[in-house]
Amino acid sequence: MGRAALGGPRVKLSDMSRAPLRFFFDYVSPYAYLAWTQLPALAERHGRTLELVPILFAGVLNALGTTGPAEVPRKRFYVYKHTHRIAHDLGVPFVFPAAHPFNPLLALRVTAAVRETEARRRLVAALFSAAWAGGGGLVEPERVEACAASVGLDARALLAAARTPEVKEQVRLNTEELLALEGFGVPSLLADGELFFGVDSLGHLERFLRGEDPLSLEERERLRTLPMAASRV
Structure with a gap:
């Protein structure tokens, strides 16, 4: 995975119909979980x-200022209540970590170090569960190592790989890819x-995949270029 190509040949609609869904995430986000x-x-x-x-x-927040x-005190408490209620509606396990926000960088780099698709999926599931489903958190490196080992991966080798310039650069490039796509947060699909x-937005995504998006290409372009009549800046 690298930087998204912004140019190149046009892709036929028939070819795009089975294109992969790209899930941009950070373990620090309960919404991403x-x-x-x-x-x-x-x-x-x-x-x-x-x-x-x-x-x-x-990195996205820093780039966008x-x-x-x-990080917004009044919003923080609401977000914590909101995510609990969504988890209840979805019927999924949800246990807040001992402290939040926490530093997810090691977990992100370990994930980027896993290239094989199914192995990465198993690792992502284990790391998200550790962070948000009562699995002990992701603050200590030992917890990240334990998650990798629990899904049959060479945990020590992955932690060593996470310290290499190549893997660190991959996480940076992934972040830049989302920014190049005009993304501003996680989860993004x-x-x-x-x-x-x-x-x-997952319901809207499904409607889009069924070819039932209520927004036409013309309306999307109109909204993209809609002028501002007032600004606080």
């Missing part, structure tokens, strides 16, 4: 493969060139 619990089944329903792309959410939801943000 909640989206993850639904995405493998969603992709299977639509005959798509799911590409798991670890990015550094903090914004703050994360958990790329489907046939269209970006969807947030766990609450």
Whole structure:
């Protein structure tokens, strides 16, 4: 995985109909975890493969000069309640870590070090469970190592790989890819060139994949270039 190609030959619609869904995520986000619990089944329903792309959410925030939801005191408590309620609606396990936000960088780099698709999927499931389903958290390197070992991977080799310049660069390139796609947060899903943000957009994503998106190409372009009549800046 590398930087998304922004040019190149046009892809025929028939070829795009089975294009992979690219899931940009960071373990620090409870919304990314909640989206993850639904995405493998969603992709299977639509005959798509799911590409798991670890990015550094903090890098996105820094690039855009914004703050994360958990960094806004009044929003922080609401987000924590909101995610609990979504988890209840979805019927998935949800246990907040001992502290939040936490540093997810090692877990992201270990994930990027795993190239094989199914092995990466097993690792992502284990790391998300550790962070958000009562699995002990991801703060200590030992917890990340234990997650890798629990899904049959060479944990020590992966932790060593996570310290290499190549793997560190891959996470940076993944983050830049999302920014190049005009992404601004996690979870983000790329489907046939269209970006969807947030766990609450999964229904819209499914409608799009069925060819039932209520937004025409013309209306999307009009909204993209809509002028501003007022600004606080």
